[in-house]
Amino acid sequence: xxxxxxPIITLIWVTAGxxxxxxxxxxxxxxATPAAFYxxxxxxxxxxxxxxxxxxxxxWLRGRRVESDARSVAYAEVGFAFGIVALITGSVxxxxxxxxxxxxxxxxxxxxxxxxxxxxxxxxRGATEDDLRRRDYWAVYAILGVIAAIFWTFVFRHLTSxxxxxxxxxxxxxxxFKFALRFNIVGFTMLLIWIANLRTRVTMVEERLHxxxxxxxxxxxxxxxxxxxxxxxxxxxxx
Amino acid sequence: MIPAEPALxxxxxxxxCVAPPLMSxxxxxxxxxxEWQSEWRTRASVKAIALFAIAAPIALSFSxxxxxxxxxxxxxxxxxxxLFAALIGLSRAWVKEEENNTxxxxxxxxxxxxxxxxxxxxxxxxxLATQLAAVPIFIxxxxxxxxxxxxxxxxxxxxxxxxxxxxxxxxxxxxxxxxRGALFCAIAxxxxxxxxxxxxxxxAVAFGARHDAQSALQAMAAYDVALLAASWMLFDFVWN
Numbered sequence: 001x002x003x004x005x006x007p008i009i010t011l012i013w014v015t016a017g018x019x020x021x022x023x024x025x026x027x028x029x030x031x032a033t034p035a036a037f038y039x040x041x042x043x044x045x046x047x048x049x050x051x052x053x054x055x056x057x058x059x060w061l062r063g064r065r066v067e068s069d070a071r072s073v074a075y076a077e078v079g080f081a082f083g084i085v086a087l088i089t090g091s092v093x094x095x096x097x098x099x100x101x102x103x104x105x106x107x108x109x110x111x112x113x114x115x116x117x118x119x120x121x122x123x124x125r126g127a128t129e130d131d132l133r134r135r136d137y138w139a140v141y142a143i144l145g146v147i148a149a150i151f152w153t154f155v156f157r158h159l160t161s162x163x164x165x166x167x168x169x170x171x172x173x174x175x176x177f178k179f180a181l182r183f184n185i186v187g188f189t190m191l192l193i194w195i196a197n198l199r200t201r202v203t204m205v206e207e208r209l210h211x212x213x214x215x216x217x218x219x220x221x222x223x224x225x226x227x228x229x230x231x232x233x234x235x236x237x238x239x
Numbered sequence: 240m241i242p243a244e245p246a247l248x249x250x251x252x253x254x255x256c257v258a259p260p261l262m263s264x265x266x267x268x269x270x271x272x273x274e275w276q277s278e279w280r281t282r283a284s285v286k287a288i289a290l291f292a293i294a295a296p297i298a299l300s301f302s303x304x305x306x307x308x309x310x311x312x313x314x315x316x317x318x319x320x321x322l323f324a325a326l327i328g329l330s331r332a333w334v335k336e337e338e339n340n341t342x343x344x345x346x347x348x349x350x351x352x353x354x355x356x357x358x359x360x361x362x363x364x365x366x367l368a369t370q371l372a373a374v375p376i377f378i379x380x381x382x383x384x385x386x387x388x389x390x391x392x393x394x395x396x397x398x399x400x401x402x403x404x405x406x407x408x409x410x411x412x413x414x415x416x417x418x419r420g421a422l423f424c425a426i427a428x429x430x431x432x433x434x435x436x437x438x439x440x441x442x443a444v445a446f447g448a449r450h451d452a453q454s455a456l457q458a459m460a461a462y463d464v465a466l467l468a469a470s471w472m473l474f475d476f477v478w479n
Contacts, residue, residue, distance in 0.1 A: 061476050117429040124426050127416040137412050140473045144408070144430050147465045151433035155458050159440060 006197070010190040017041075017184040024180050033096050035089040041184040042086035043111065045192045047153060049079025050114070052196075054146040057139030066207055067200065069135045072142060073125075074199035078192055080118045087111055098164055107165045110152035117145040266349055270357020271364075274332060284365055288328035292373030295320040296380045303381070310446035313383045314439045318398070320377065322428075322435050325366055329406035330423035332358050333414035342414075351478040355407050355470060362410075363403035370395065383446055390452055391445035397459040398438040401466055405430055408470040411477045434462055 021037030056072035059065070090108070091101040102108065121141050128134040157165070278284055299316055308316075336342045345354055374395070378385065385391045405427060413423035437458040444452035 061473075113429065113432050116432070120426045120429045124412065124416065124422065127418060127422050129417065130415070133415055136476050137415070140408070140412065140476055141426065143473060144466075144469055147462070147469060148430055148433055151458070151462060155461075156433070156436065159437065159454055159458055 006190065006194050010187070010194050013183075013187040014191055017180070017187040020180045020183060024177060033093055035092045035096075037180055037184045038188075039086055039089040039093055040181055041188040042082045042089065044185050045188040046079045046083040046086055046111075046114070047149065048189055049075045049082060049192055049196070050118075050142075050146055050149050053079060054139075054142045057142040060135055060139045066135075067204060069138065070200045070203040070207070071196065072139060074196040074203065075192075076118060076121055076142065077199060078195045080115065080122075082188070082192060083111060083115050083118065087115065094164075103164060105164045106157045106160045110156055113152050114149050117148050121145060263350075263353070266353035267356045267360065270345075270349060270354055271360050274358065274361035277335065278361075278365070284328040284331040285369060287331070288324045288365065288369040289372055291327050292320055292324035292369060293376050295324070296377045300380050308381060308383075310443045310448035311439075313381060313446050314442035314448075316381065317374070317377055317383075317442060318435050318439045321370065321373070321398070322402070322431060323424075324369070324373065325402045325406070326424045326427055328365060328369070329362050329402065330410045330413060330420055332362060332406075333410035334419045334423075337414045337419065346478070351475050352471070354478065355411075355474045358410070359403050359407040359470075362406050363399060366399045366402060370399070385445055386447045387445045390456075391442060393456065394438050394441040394445060394452075394459070397441075397456065397463060398434060401434040401459065401463045402431065404463065404466045404470055405434075408474055408477060411474070415477075430466075434459060437462065 017037065018034075021034045024034075024037065053072045053075040056068045056075065059068035060072060090111070094103065094105075094108075095101045121138065124141055125134055125138050128137050296316070299320075336345060349357075377383070409427045409430065410423060413419050413426060416422050437455045440450075440455035441452045441459065444450060444455075
């Protein structure tokens, strides 16, 4: 029952958020569109996913538990998907407001650069053969990626003086608008956690199937455990 | 009589990074010197970086010949050229070790920090040496006017520092993977883009654009320090 609680709350919450989004009036000099209430929360959830991915990466480097690595990968994957949704809904909103899908706004450049970092992360993982090394490199690069993401999110828009994106949308706009945005941020963050949890479980099952799980998490029976240990010892010797 | 003592000292002088487990300046110098000597044999990295950095403005000048380029465009072109020139040459320091199977010896002989900072230092010197030739050629060919020389030099130095530092950690990662050279570009570009953007911004001011360069320089310095700290903390996980 405890496991089912998060999906149920999340689904109700996100549905309620979608209903609010469709009924919202215009605010903060922006034209009203339901896309807005997906764009902002998705972008913020993507940033949260990146930070969580790096934190679980640190977890992997400290404890070398396969689950930390699986969670790190899961958050990066879901964050990447959320980022693409944020990019598309953002473009739709930009077309409505600024009459162009793409105008090289600092925020637009920032999200593309962040997605590029994610893509590099995946290509690095695909290119590394050694199992342990692959996970180590992943964690190290995820941490480096957060430094770049911090630059794009907080520094870059102050560096360039122009930006079409209005500032203080989350703190300074109409109370109802503000509430709807915050409500959806919480909803999509829960959605992020739920999907990432599911993804982690799938990865862990795959790990077991491929017998790749490392010792602390080895879920096999003790006899089988001994057997694999022996097999590994033999492999070491033959290497 | 066989002089046992002097022979021992000579051996440890030849490989000064053998003894101390902690990072010492001597060990960093030894790694740097090793890079210098092995590069001097072929000069492959110097040639690659310099040739690319010189060929790029020539290729550009075909399409923009006779036109007056704005400072922003010039700065962007300069940094794009420098970044890709650096990407071509900087991964060599690591790929070379992997190809020659010398990584194990380096692991045995030196503390990880000494390897990192020795290579970073070497990459920094390599960048500076090639830019000494490439940047004046760029300025002459594309008819750029540097109105603020100290700012221009400072932006170059901060940019090079970031490139060199990032190439240490990222080069080590890409050398352990398949398709090393291509992968290095793929993983280095997203990490170096913030640096490239700030550097172009500051360099545009040096070329005569009218906006504030201070925030760009601060961002570059901060990013360099962040990369330095991250490399220092994370290199052990990549190296061992």
